[in-house]
Amino acid sequence: MGVDYYNILKVNRNATEEDLKKSYKRLAMRWHPDKNPDLKKREAEAKFKQISEAYDVLSDPQKRQIYDTYGEEALKDNIPPPPSGVSTHYRYHPRDADDIFAEFFGGSDGIGGGRSRAFGESFSKHFHSDSAGQPHRKIPPVEKNLPTSLEELYSGSKRKMKISRTVIDAYSKPTTVEEILIIDIKPGWKKGTKITFPKKGNQDPGTIAGDLIFLVDEKPHAVYTRDGNDLLVNQKISLLDALTGKTLNLTTLDGRHLTIPVINIVKPGDEMVIENEGMPISKEPGKKGNLRIKFDVKFPSKLTAEQKSDLRRALGRS
Incomplete structure (x- = not known):
């Protein structure tokens, strides 16, 4: 069958229209390229388009029937004879991913399949505002001391720091994750130098993760x-x-x-x-x-x- 649209949308083959909508909304919010600045942009865009394509096919009765009967390649190439109930004039026309997203989250021109007039504004509203329309607040930064020897500050060094923080997962639930951060200490850095890791702090529901800041602190030296x-x-x-x-x-x-x-x-x-x-x-x-x-x-x-x-x-x- 080629591409497994059911697996892409995380639904079973008996999924209802409501099941498809619910799953699409969750996955689209998670994988939209504008919400994944830390990922490779092409990776996020590809995933987002794949999710949109799966919803487009499975939410359309004609497309879904052909897909279920003949598979994805046949659907796109218009190869199979039409199954019972499918128009002989049917041709596969994929919908634009942004149009589908705009229908769910606002910003479309009100005409079916029409392109979004203010997609950027719509995205910003839904990803950076809460349900009342208020902008999401950013968690205050977390500051941690980084005790550093004079030898490290003289020659430079790399530090691996294991951190544990709370983030909100794709299901809007708090979860604890661990990461290894690399701190590249430059020769000549002074006490008080700040090393900032954007959005590597904790996150609460309805907020933007705070920054994690390390403050260089000089260890006493026996001679100098x-x-x-x-x-x-x-x-x-x-x-x-x-x-x-x-x-x-x-x-x-x-x-x-x-x-x-x-x-x-x-x-x-x-x-x-x-x-x-x-x-x-x-x-x-x-x-x-x-x-x-x-x-x-x-x-x-x-x-x-x-x-x-x-x-x-x-x-x-x-």
Whole structure:
């Protein structure tokens, strides 16, 4: 028989006209292309047209009789001799899917088979309004923290997040679904950055699903502190090293090893700046902030008389 129109409309072969209408309305509302922006448009359009074609054939007594007797190919090719009660002048003329939809949900010109004058307005009314004609409200967005390490924010990473949410199914019943969302963390993102997944929040009957928003939150780091696009590191240094010099060894957030010679005399509160070793600047690819090393000079708690004498001599005092 080819295409199974009964299966497409989810009805049995003894379905009444009322059964066909009820099933068509439910399926057409579910599969209309304008209600499925997240699906591939061609897929939704094909499904919608298939549903409309099935209703067109099964709701027309002549078409249904030929289909039941000879099958879909014969119906469309006008091949079979007409069965009892079917006009010999019968020819298959498929109806437009939008015309059928408009007859159910308004917007037709009032003439049988006529095209919709305001199909877009009709669709918007039925898909985005409740039975009283009031626009559907959108559920407020759900915000969730996304704890992120400095290493991830430095190099970028991909996160897989499993979510569970409530949606309204094709039968207008709340149901719980689980999904895996991919979050692509970009190098240089800052605390408070929002990642929005439209309509991935919860949904109540008669509403539009809310958005799901993840807020980037920086985890504390054992060595570095972020200041805008700069990285700060506190370095303790002895008075001797502050006066005579020292070589610092640091491991960057992407695992590189920096060797930093300290040549000049370091005073308490001094800061050394290493350019282009800070955080990536997300809006300026290839550029980074600075690494700022803040020195904490440790003074000895006490000195012997001999040490004091040596210091005076070394520093030029008698």
